[in-house]
Amino acid sequence: MAETMDVATTGTHRLIRSVQAWVERKYGKTDFYLAQFLTGHGCFREYLYKYGHDDETNCSFCGNSVENALHIFFSCQRYAIERADLENLTMEPVIPVRLMTESKLVSDRVRAWCAIALQELRRNEWQRNESRRMNEEYGRKA
Numbered sequence: 001m002a003e004t005m006d007v008a009t010t011g012t013h014r015l016i017r018s019v020q021a022w023v024e025r026k027y028g029k030t031d032f033y034l035a036q037f038l039t040g041h042g043c044f045r046e047y048l049y050k051y052g053h054d055d056e057t058n059c060s061f062c063g064n065s066v067e068n069a070l071h072i073f074f075s076c077q078r079y080a081i082e083r084a085d086l087e088n089l090t091m092e093p094v095i096p097v098r099l100m101t102e103s104k105l106v107s108d109r110v111r112a113w114c115a116i117a118l119q120e121l122r123r124n125e126w127q128r129n130e131s132r133r134m135n136e137e138y139g140r141k142a
Helices: 019-023 032-039 045-050 069-074 077-090 096-102 104-141
Strands: none
Touching (some): 069 077
16 A cells, blocks of 8 residues: 555644644654654655656665654554554543553653654665766766
């Protein structure tokens, strides 16, 4: 199933279903990484492709879907352990806004997970760009 980052129907709305609950939460600061995750404007391949900064949209971890915030947060196998950890902690399925309002511990874990995921995605992007640059450079010398 291909996922797309349509903010009006599935993007930020899916991650934050209740703006009131989000605004009134007692825990969880919004930092750079969380904002990138919530907006889908991080180094997700779908977003990079949209602006001509990547050649394709498939997930750099599993290759099974379009790489966007929804895929990474809800279904990418690379983060199955992190999802299971949060589900074990809350005893409920992963729903980001509920997680961010659940408790300080849960909120901190969600923010940490978002930071780790986006740092890994940034490294993957950097490696793809470096590989592309090397291939172009090698092509000019040949």
